Amino acid sequence: MTLRPFAAAAALLLAACATTPAPAPADAFFGRLQALCGKTFAGRVVTNDPLDADFAGKPLVMRVTGCTDTEVRIPFAVGEDRSRTWVITRTSDGLRLKHDHRHTDGTEDELSQYGGDTATSGSAARQEFPADAFSRTLFLAKGNPASVTNVWAVEVHPGQTYAYELRRENRFFRVEFDLSKPL
Secondary structure, eight states: OTHHHHHHHHHHHHHHHHOOOOOOHHHHHHHHHHTTTTOEEEEEEOOOOGGGHHHHTSOEEEEOBOOOSSEEEEEEEETTEEEEEEEEEEETTEEEEEEEEBOTTSOBOSSOSEEEEOSSOOOSSEEEEEOOHHHHHHHHHTTOGGGGGOEEEEEEETTTEEEEEEEETTEEEEEEEETTSOO
């Protein structure tokens, strides 16, 4: 009879050791992105800033492609303009978002590769990317000092919404894609 409590305690201890820890928020978020690989979705602008007029009246489409263990590429088309790709990459301590802009001949635009790394752990659903040093230098060189405080965010709510947003003082842009209806 004295062995039963010991056996029960040992069983509980073994069960606790077998429990898999929850993935880090960045890993869970990246997994949500990878689950979208090979799919295409339609979106719409959900903000009403007059600066968004070029986007608001056109079809918005994202395709999740180029998925590896360390990178997910998301081409973003605004009407017939297919010059934009969001690139989300794993880093040693989080994630990185870069904006890859190309001309129709495939050459890189002079305003490209801007973005930033996560500064906090974020969540499985949302990651934020403040402008990095490269981006701030690029924006200043291109005469766009307002953009040095950019913070981009990406959200993935499986089966519901993928959102991309840009925030800075006096500027908020957000586009949402319906994940319940792949194209």
